[in-house]
Amino acid sequence: MGTQVQTQRQIRPRLNIGSWFQRLARDMRKHYILYLMLLPGVVYFLLFRYFPMYGAIIAFKDYRVLEGFWGSPWVGLKHFNTIFSSPFFYNVLGNTLIISIAKLLAGLPVAICFALLLNEVRLHWFKRSVQTITYLPHFLSWVVVFGVLLTTLSPSSGLLNKTIVAAGGQPINFLADPAWFRVVLVISDIWKDIGWGTIIYLAALAGISPSLYEAAAVDGATRLQRIIYITLPSIVPVIVLVTLLRIGNLLSAGFEQVFVLYNPSVYGVGDIIDTWVYRQGIQGFQFSVSAAVGLFKGAVGCILLVTANWLAKRFAGTGIW
Amino acid sequence: MTRSMGFGEKMFDVVVWIILILVTLAVIIPLWYLLMVSVTPFDLWTRTGGTLFVAPWQMTFEGYRQLLTSPRLPRAFGVSVFITTVGTLLNLIVTTLMAYPLSKSNFPLRKPILLAVLFTTLFSGGMVPTYLVVRQLGLLNNYGSLMLPGLVSAFNLLVMIAFFRNLPAEIEEAATIDGASDWQVLWHIVLPLSKPILATIGLFYAVAHWNSFFDAVLYISNAEMQPLQVVLRSILSAGNVNEYVDPDAALMPQETLRMAAVVLTTLPLLFVYPLLQKHFTAGTLLGSVKE
Numbered sequence: 063m064g065t066q067v068q069t070q071r072q073i074r075p076r077l078n079i080g081s082w083f084q085r086l087a088r089d090m091r092k093h094y095i096l097y098l099m100l101l102p103g104v105v106y107f108l109l110f111r112y113f114p115m116y117g118a119i120i121a122f123k124d125y126r127v128l129e130g131f132w133g134s135p136w137v138g139l140k141h142f143n144t145i146f147s148s149p150f151f152y153n154v155l156g157n158t159l160i161i162s163i164a165k166l167l168a169g170l171p172v173a174i175c176f177a178l179l180l181n182e183v184r185l186h187w188f189k190r191s192v193q194t195i196t197y198l199p200h201f202l203s204w205v206v207v208f209g210v211l212l213t214t215l216s217p218s219s220g221l222l223n224k225t226i227v228a229a230g231g232q233p234i235n236f237l238a239d240p241a242w243f244r245v246v247l248v249i250s251d252i253w254k255d256i257g258w259g260t261i262i263y264l265a266a267l268a269g270i271s272p273s274l275y276e277a278a279a280v281d282g283a284t285r286l287q288r289i290i291y292i293t294l295p296s297i298v299p300v301i302v303l304v305t306l307l308r309i310g311n312l313l314s315a316g317f318e319q320v321f322v323l324y325n326p327s328v329y330g331v332g333d334i335i336d337t338w339v340y341r342q343g344i345q346g347f348q349f350s351v352s353a354a355v356g357l358f359k360g361a362v363g364c365i366l367l368v369t370a371n372w373l374a375k376r377f378a379g380t381g382i383w
Numbered sequence: 384m385t386r387s388m389g390f391g392e393k394m395f396d397v398v399v400w401i402i403l404i405l406v407t408l409a410v411i412i413p414l415w416y417l418l419m420v421s422v423t424p425f426d427l428w429t430r431t432g433g434t435l436f437v438a439p440w441q442m443t444f445e446g447y448r449q450l451l452t453s454p455r456l457p458r459a460f461g462v463s464v465f466i467t468t469v470g471t472l473l474n475l476i477v478t479t480l481m482a483y484p485l486s487k488s489n490f491p492l493r494k495p496i497l498l499a500v501l502f503t504t505l506f507s508g509g510m511v512p513t514y515l516v517v518r519q520l521g522l523l524n525n526y527g528s529l530m531l532p533g534l535v536s537a538f539n540l541l542v543m544i545a546f547f548r549n550l551p552a553e554i555e556e557a558a559t560i561d562g563a564s565d566w567q568v569l570w571h572i573v574l575p576l577s578k579p580i581l582a583t584i585g586l587f588y589a590v591a592h593w594n595s596f597f598d599a600v601l602y603i604s605n606a607e608m609q610p611l612q613v614v615l616r617s618i619l620s621a622g623n624v625n626e627y628v629d630p631d632a633a634l635m636p637q638e639t640l641r642m643a644a645v646v647l648t649t650l651p652l653l654f655v656y657p658l659l660q661k662h663f664t665a666g667t668l669l670g671s672v673k674e
Contacts, residue, residue, distance in 0.1 A: 086491040095565040096484040100492070103481030106534045107500065114508025114516050130519070131512075176406065182399050195407050197660055198414075201652050203594035205612045209619055209645035213420050214413045219432040219638060221416050253413075256406065285395045318597055322616065336510065343511040344601065356509025364506050 121354035134350075141354040150338070151355070158334040162315040164248050166308050169259070172252055174301065177263035178289055196257025204322040207254060211237065211246065211323065243328040250323070251316060266300045267293060299380040306374055306382055310367030313359045335359050421446060421642035428636040446635050446643035449628040456627065456644060458607070459614035462526075466610055467592040470530040474588040475581060478535050478543055483569050485540075486547030497544075504537045514601055528602035529595065529610065536591075539584045546580040547573065583662040590659065593652065611648050618644045 090097055116131065121141055123134040145151045176196075183189040199207070214221050215236040223233040236242045270293065278288050317336035324332040335355060343352025367382075375381040412435070420433040422442040427434075450456045484490050485497060507513075513532065522528040550573065558568050574581075596612035603609055618627055624640040652659075 082491065089491050093484075093565055096487070096490065099480040099565075099569070100484045100496070102477045103535055103540075104496070106477060106531075107503065109520075110513070110516065110532045110534065111503040111507065112499075114512040115506070116508070117512030117515055118508045120512065120515075125515075131515070179399050179403055182395075183403065188400070188403075192403050192407050194660060196410050198656065199410060201590055201594075201656065201659060202649060203596060203612050205594075205596050205616045205619070206645055206649055208616070209642060210413045210417055212619060213417050213433065213638060213642055216638070221413070221433065221435070224432065253410065256410065285392060321597060321600075339510055340601075344514055349511050349515065353509060353511040356511055360506050360509055367505065 118353055118357050118360075120350050121357045123350060125349040125353070137350075141351045142358070144351060145354055145358070153330070154333050154335055154338045157331060158313055158315045161244055161247055161320070161332075161334060162308075162312045164244065165251050165316070166305070166312075168248050169252050169255070170301070170305065170308070172256060173259035174263060174297070176256055177260035177267065177297075178293060180260060180264060181267045181293065182285070182289070193257060198257075199254045200258035202254070204318045207250060207319075208322045211250060215246070237323065238325060238327045240328050240331045243324070243332045247316070247319065247323065247332070251319065262300055262304065263297050266297045270296050298378070302374050302378045302380050303382065306367070306370045309370040310363055312366055313363050417642050417645060420638050421646050423636060423639050425634060425636055425639075428639065433638065443639075445633060446639040447647065449632045449635060450640065450644055450647060452632075453628045455614060456611075456618075456647065459609055459611045460647070462608060463593060463611040466526060466529050466595075467589050469526075470592045471585055471589045473530055474534060474536075474539075475585050478540055478584065479569075479574070479577075479581070481535060482540055482543035482547055483573065486544045488548075500537050500540060510601075517602055523602055524605045524608060525602075526608070529592075529598055532598065533591070533595075536588070539587055543580055543584060546577065550576055579662075582658075586655070586659055586662050589655075590652070615644055615648050 120131055120134060122136060122138060123131075124137050124140075125131075125134045129135075180189060180192065183192075202210075213219075215223065217223050217233040217235045222236075227233055234242060236246050274292050275288055278292060283291070313335055315334045315336075317334065320332055320334050321337055321340070324337065336359075339352040339355050339359075342348045342355075346352075371381045416433060416435055419435060419437045422444060423433060423437055424441060424443040424445070427437065427441055485493055487493065508516075517523065517528050517532060520527075522531065554572055554576075555568050558572050563571070594612060595610070596616065599610050599613045603613070618624055619641055621627065624637045625634075627644075628635075628640065
């Protein structure tokens, strides 16, 4: 995919600004309906996507409601100094990175293994049934998953704790115990998307030429050898792509999930950048400080994605763009 | 092929099947358990708590009845139905209108607008500035705040553009030569050919609306206007769920009421799940081959 995009870019003719505007004016007169169609969407992007980007300048101001984005007084890097000297910020940043990286390291291999296993099933109805059931949680909201976790993990009546007690153990309050909360986050994340995460790999696997497997079988390769030497290498570009996107989102860590599942007893281990921004900024009315944190998060996310993409192109030969 | 290899192949299949069955059980058992808790009567609950098997003659739908006959949950249900239908309709209209001009190769603004749209997937103003914009527009405690800030998803827009570009250009050209306007071409020729993509993207948007939770937390403080997911979250974390149902109704286990509310919230999704599975898979793959 990456190479195709590159060739397109190379053959693009150089723009001549003057003649481009002439062409635009002529086209607008002739196809004014097309421009009218475009209008609502363009207004939407300006108002709800680009205006907030402009509004992010309040990170460098003391935002006052009555004076708005533009009228509020400039304060330079004051809020960034506040953030970077606050121990809370480093705690929240650490939580975010730990949760994100744990989800990546645990979730990616699980999804890949699950896709490889599904790919080995030749009975169509069995494969379909497994897919139908495991895709389902993807469509559930995090609030519904919270309900599932409450009833499964409840210390008094939950299925898991009843099993633990029956086996002679002590019940664990998974959702309120700082030692377990991150584990709950990672496992519930995997549970929700274990089936759905395979789709992109299965699509790549479907494109492998059967002749490769036939040749390998003739040479006496076992099933496992065929997986390791044929199947796995053919999905490496997809794995790289998925990893890239996850790295670009490293500072997000799954906001809605954490927001729905956490409670004050696990703030120490579960509070992430976005939940912190919400509590400080919206609930605590510290608009400028939390906008600064948001801007930091956005900028770092951007840099991570661009860097990871560059590295992937350089060393693996694939990238997002 | 030797006999031992045939045996190895069979063992391999057995191991694959066992792992897949275990994973499937791990996905389905918590959901099944939740369903069973939602029909557990009080006396059974006090004796055994939740169980994986409630005998059919012991099941009670009293929890569902109590939730549906008290005002709070049905009201929230109505709000969510409204947001989902009107919101999805608006999403589809604006996304289609925007995608169509951008799908034409010779459209002069194509490149700059696509770049501007792609940029929003890379960088955003963040939660606080977006909240302040919505507030400045006077949309707090207004259903507009649940439909307008996510009016066009960049991903869905790109998927739709890719679909339009794959339609045969000859049909459109023929219609244009016959004197059809751009609007007529879109309405009479392109849209009828686009039913599959409209279904896919409509479902994408509808599920997002049905499941959306945090935007309502941000923008809707009026309890009367809260959508289903927000009310469900309060029911799940309430100290006493009986506040959400008729106080004179028969006493039900708290867990039973909570899980009945979860099931009611999920039910509409389960009805469209067969459709979802078909269209979502297609749509996700379409998105991954965008230009």
